[in-house]
Amino acid sequence: MxxxxxxxxxxxxxxxxxxxxxxxxxxxxxxxxxxxxxxxxxxxxxxxxxxxxxxxxxxxxxxxxxxxxxxxxxxxxxxxxxGLAPAPTAPERVRFLNLLFRLVGAVYPTFTYADDPPKWTLAGPAADRLHDTVMERRATLWREIEAQVGKPHVLGERFSALDLYVTVMTRWRPGKDWFAQHCPNLTATARRAEEHPHVAAVLGRHFS
Ligand SMILES: N[C@@H](CCC(=O)N[C@@H](CS)C(=O)NCC(=O)O)C(=O)O
Structure with missing residues (x-):
């Protein structure tokens, strides 16, 4: 196989x-x-x-x-x-699913559209406006997620795949300093996830 x-x-x-x-x-x-x-x-x-x-x-x-x-x-x-996801009957399953799809369905596409705005609209002021509005939307989304983040992991006591997303995505724009200032809970869960040996190994391969 x-x-x-x-x-x-x-x-x-x-x-x-x-x-x-x-x-x-x-x-x-x-x-x-x-x-x-x-x-x-x-x-x-x-x-x-x-x-x-x-x-x-x-x-x-x-x-x-x-x-x-x-x-x-x-x-x-x-x-x-x-343990990537809570079991279907676990109380935190619903929050897991909603956050997972918020990350991939709403936050991730902001990179698709803001990374290279002239790909989607006319270069110049239209592209600048698209970039700015998508960045504002991304900040709104992160603040919404920040308000739902537990300690020490996104779901609270339980580590899950959400911690993998957060530890990778908080390294993307607007960058670690922005997250530290505006999203301290997300920053703390990202740092905690880095202690996981498999997470640390992959981060080392991708971001060093
Ligand atoms: N919905 C996809 C999004 C994947 C995605 O946007 N990946 C980025 C790289 S991190 C990409 O391939 N961007 C190039 C493009 O969209 O053309 C997922 O969750 O896997």
Whole structure:
């Protein structure tokens, strides 16, 4: 049987999935790509995932997954003992699901639209306005999430995949200083997650 193949890129959301693969003990191999750079790597990625996004995960049977939250839930289904998600009957399950989808459905797309605004609208004032409004929306979303974050982990006593998202995404724009100033709870959970050996190993690979 083949291993899972994670197609990713340093510093990207693929780090979250890489952490989850390690925590669940799922045999896998890593294919790192400069995902925006034209070439054979991107050509293959586009065949697997028409949006050309990472993480893209190829399962041992060849099935392709292109959404990090779906991947997390799949890995949890395959290895529930690893604790990536609360069990369906656990009281914190609802908060877990809502925050997971808030992160991927609302926060993550702000990077899609604010990273390179002229891709989506006319360069110049229209692009500047798109950038600013998307950044404002991102700040609103983070403040909303900040108000729901527990101690020492996002769900409180219990570590979960949400801590993986937070520890990676708080390293992205607007950056650690902004989070330290405006989102101290998120900053504290991110620092706590870094103590997890698999999280630390993946952060070392992606952000050093
Ligand atoms: N909804 C996807 C978002 C993935 C995503 O946006 N990845 C970024 C890299 S961190 C990307 O590939 N951006 C390039 C693009 O959107 O063209 C997920 O949760 O996995």
């Amino acid at each position: 083949n291993d899972y193949e994670l197609i990713g890129s340093p510093g990207c959301g693929s780090a979250i999935v890489e952490m989850a693969l390690r925590i669940t003990g799922t045999p896998h191999r890593l294919t790192d790509l400069p995902y925006l750079e034209p070439g054979p790597g991107r050509d293959r990625l586009l065949k697997l995932n028409p949006l050309g996004q990472v993480p893209t995960l190829v399962l041992p049977d060849g099935t392709v997954m292109t959404e990090s939250a779906a991947i997390i839930l799949h890995l949890h289904d395959a290895s529930p003992q690893s």
